Amino acid sequence: MGLFNRTSEPASRMPVVESAVSEPRIVRECFCAKGHSLVSNLASFGGHPGITLRLKNERQEGLLALSPVIGDKRRTFFNFERVPGEIVQICCPTCSEPLPVYNVCTCGANLVAIFTTLKTEFASCIGICQRIGCLHSEIKSNRDLRLFSRNGYFD
Helix, strand or coil, X not given: CCCCCCCCCCHHHCCCXXXXXXXXXXXXXXXXXXXXXXXXXXXXXXXXXXXXXXXXXXXXXXXXXXXXXXXXXXXXXXXXXXXXXXXXXXXXXXXCCECCEEEECCCCCEEXXXXXXXXXXXXXXXXXXXXXXXXXXXXECHHHHHHHHHCCCCC
């Protein structure tokens, strides 16, 4: 019997291997605190429209498009010269209102909230870090908010 020969077991006894490949989770809609949609066709990622944000600092103003695919850290800057480590204000591209801060990032900058529903509740938000180059972002749910509240992160 050769080294690579198959065994003569019936097919019913052969192990079944299932693929762990699943469809990516996509943010299909998100909003500023005033209810303006942040999803736009300014840039697309894997055929999906990106999440567009306005960036501001004392020198300039421009746009940032984030991938809507959860776990995908791709982003594209428009008319904004990025300086790694710099902290910028992140605003709605429609009304220019700064997005609300809800927590501190692990890098020391603030995380701002984009809301996944028209309700402006931190229980349904995605946090984006204000530091250029920090790719930390997080999705918050009601359960996470309760845990943070118990640990003194919220008043």
